[in-house]
Amino acid sequence: MLSVLLLSLAGITALTLGKPDSALVPKAVLSSQQYVAEDGAIALRASLDESVADLTGTATLFNEGRPVSADTVLDKVGNVYQKWRGTAVLEISSGKMLAARGENVPLTAIDLGELSRADGLAPRMVRLENGQTRLIILALLSWKGQPQQLLVASSTLSFPGVDLGPGRAIGVVDSTGRLLSTHGALDGDRAREQLAAFAKTAARKGRQHPVKAKAPGSGGYTGVSGHLTGDTAGDVRTVGGYATLAAPQPGDTTTASDLGLTVVTQVGVPAHASQITRPAFGLAAAGALLLIGGLAVVVLFGTVQRPLIRLFLESRRLTRGDLARPVSVPRAGEAARVGAALERLRRQLQGDPADAAGPAVRKGLGARALLALCAVLLLVWSIPLMLLLNRADSSVKVPDQIVHDQRARTVTLSDRVRRALNEGHADLSAVAALIGDRTSSEDMKKVLERTLQEHDRYQSLYVLGADGRILARAGHSPHHTAGEGPSDQAIEVTGEGGKKPVVTATAEAPGRGGAAVVGEFRIEFVNALLGRQGMGEVRVVDAKGRVIGADSGYFAFEKAPSYLTSLLAGKRAQATVQRGGTVRVAAVAPFDGGGAAKSLGWSVVSWQPASGLAIPEYSLQNRTVLAGLLGLTAAAACLGWLHIVVVRPLRALAGQAEALAAGDRKTVLFPRHHDEVGAVVRSLELIRQQLQGQPRKRDGGSRTPAGVGRN
Template identity: 75%
Template structure:
């Protein structure tokens, strides 16, 4: 017999799988939830750290790029005094704590603004080396750390100068919420800068402990540090568990500064910095996931599985093996004893045909009376028995998948998770606002350098470089006071001919089209009413919204129309009615929203914090199903559904296996056996598989050949004994 075919292997495998699944069910559905802090809360701290790392990395990269690009724009213009350069830089950007211009050859300080820039940390002799102008971290005498950024000012006929800017390692726009602290850590585990709830010594010590652990973990490879197939944040990130104080446990997260796309590097990403967060979370006593439910479900599976296996053994396996033995007996020539005919199904039809064939082998004519031939479809066949077994197992699996341990009945979303959803949404709202403000500042910097004597060719060169340096724009152009485009770079603008520059810093158009058009306008002071206009790529805005653990994120305007989102949406479609009340909140807001059997964690954060983008009055709305969170109730529900799906899969696999290798071949063989008993001696019977059904088919073929030999012998004898008179 075949090792993988026949009647025995599928039934044996089904019994083994059901017995194993019963053990898994008893253990999984009765598993105690020992974690005092749910996995959803710990995972949320990792996401908060990732948000902080993204904000810090974007801020530092933007500062470095802005300083380099500003120096390049000055280099393309007429030579300017150091004070003029610093004044224009200060008018456009207010992000640096201190700026300075230094003559490289002599080391003379030509001008300075803001706090003192640490010039002694700059080795002028190595500026020409590769990486000599790379940004660097400098520790001041007071213990604070500054990021020093360098850019080259070079005009023909003048000594080369160095434009220097220093900035602190702060987290722009990161909402910490209540009781959270955040810090920046270098590769040695030293906390370079920290903010938030660090009022007592214990909190500061805990942050330093987390910093040391995070620095070591941050040195791992970003790919190997994750589980195979895991996506999400491109850097190294994770969550940490700290000390317990009273009834609160300290949990934290860490994330290294990494580029937005895997495999890429940014200036800030090469600094070796890691962001660490910590917060105290209230502990809850352990709860059992109803262990009796697991025991009852496992016992029910054992009973139902035993019934199904016994049914298959008694109605399918034993009759088929009996047929196999009876058919072999007939092929050996043992024709004295009648064939034992099974009671029902295809086996009964084949048994009745074998009994008739036994009589024919003994010399009885084809139309001799034998046992009554069973009427087809009157009694259930093998397929019907398989359906009954499938229904039995489905009766166990379906309640587990659809009814048992439903989380919506008693789910409790941790308060800290709601707070984190609100804080992260506020952080994302500020990130979008700052990105728009940065975009407008870039246009203002370009506009301030375009004088009335700048030619169209020179303007095209400046606009082209701006478009290349900043991927946020779809097109950038200079618009005259009469509405005529004087120079442009990028795609064809969505500007109506003859329309003068807008007086608003930001405008949104494109209603009725496929995507919104977000336009920023910065007046050019020396061009008699002209302005530099930039149209943002909507993909740039949508990319800012993609965050792990926030669910679906949308940016909506004051009328509740969707401007951007991190997943599919229609431009200017209305926000779902269930989320509309969030827009009525004047400040950041988060809550748990229950709608029938659906439980969602939602939050909204309007633009706030200043800048020209505040005039848009947009709101960032996030909505996440609670079932996506690692909450004990949903973990229990998922294990219950998994047990039901495993049972259904085992039943489908084994019963389908039986249907393919036994039921279908047995049904076809029953028709062939009846035709053979009815006198069909020409149809050859081929076995489909090397198993019990195939063995019966081979026996029937041998019987057919023997009956053919008997028929030829009778025909020969008839011709031999024919009357001689017929030959005369």
């Protein structure tokens, strides 16, 4: 078994360590394009779902209040949300447009007669005459005693807050492979043709089932995603990624994920083969393993296996009564002790006394020492591969595209967190604008409970009076100090010294004497936004460098790691490769843009060790370490098995044979395993039984030793 394993490992070593790396683009760069596409798909899906939820939620709040004019509806919608390209209100019975804002909504795509169907209000995509695509969102406005109205909003298929970085293009593809919208660097016909080719490939691959499209148990993105490789022009190769719009949880569906859309990206990267792999190294390592392994096998064969087989044959000869020839005693070790004992037993079977002197046993290495010697030989090959050879030091080359992507993805994530907080404040503003008409606490509580059900970002919602008294609330008990009125900050963070930061948003309710609607965000909601493949560790830090949220375990308000201090001090989005004991790719992105969350002064910072990236230097190091680990495993498994199954029973056999030769006739001998050692033990038991019968035969007058035949 050891021989087969070492031969196989030598072949693997020659192939993996000696094979030139012919990849023009590192695998880490290709994987990064997949992650960028996933970020774009997450941003687009969240934006579309949020738009649908906001419009339908706003319509529900209007429906529960007093009837208002169409212009009032659109004015309030426009004041709270600035996300739709165009809005309109139609009277369903007559088809008359009552009010409109922004660009013209493509009303021809709406069949008012089919609104009563189950899917009549489902969002739909419409292609305009100029080739652009709009998502049309519908919601009913219904008041008792008045004709039903239809609230319509049109939205673009854009990527809010997605940072593309230099030279990247991104597009949205439908299920047929047609590009619905494009953004970014698309200079020249070649770039547009390549993106169109990527779009068709992405649409075809996107039709797979998400579970079947990835390796079993791989996890990661819930939809279908991957990377693409395009043409090469000079020393630049076009690569890209794709990702279908998918719900946050596997198996779930959302409005946006049901549209059958796929996000595709492309970027040009330098293409040149790595020169770090040396075929001679793999062949030399394999040859050394064959030499060392062959020596170890020869030692084991010559000092353990052959003497043991010889003892097996000699013991069988004695049990058959062939006592004429002396026992062939091995040279040294436990086998020599057993051979000497067998020789003494042969003479005792011929009539010699038990205390008669036997052949001298020459001193030498025992079986355990021989196994240790073989282990040392194999460790001489394995340990250098595991710890010394092909090490990637601090000068390792990290592809520039990896650094650009780390920065772009961190900027995208920062904008995603900022927009999520702004959306939460906008929802509170919408509730505050409509709650002013409700005077009873019970009515206000119903509105708060419905808002809490529709949006999982809050853990507590309440209406706080100017005197600090809570007028109505829903959800968990609020972290509010009795007597304190509404904060003048739109969003603020409290809870320092506690287990969790408390992020609170406040929106004043017009016409209620300084009262405000207050919402406390779940910190788990913020943390869930940070989970991204291929970004390493991600943290949200405040202006003082304290951690507010993270994608993994952390302590609230703890200081960010010291090696990020200089990066955070820059106050601008940037990425760098930090060298030293550990090579890291780190990036930071402060909140950039408007909205209520801008005043927080937060930043999103991410970092990951370069050793976790699939770049040539680390890939070679990992393969080298793997070869050493396989060698160590083969040695430990085979030599350990030999020690347990052969050496330990052989040492016990030597003691039993010497005791039997010394006159111990009472101890019954039985084998531990059915192998050569066990066969020798069985032979010794037969010899013991024969020696026990010798005195009885002598008492009967016979001088012939037991087991010896007459001629």
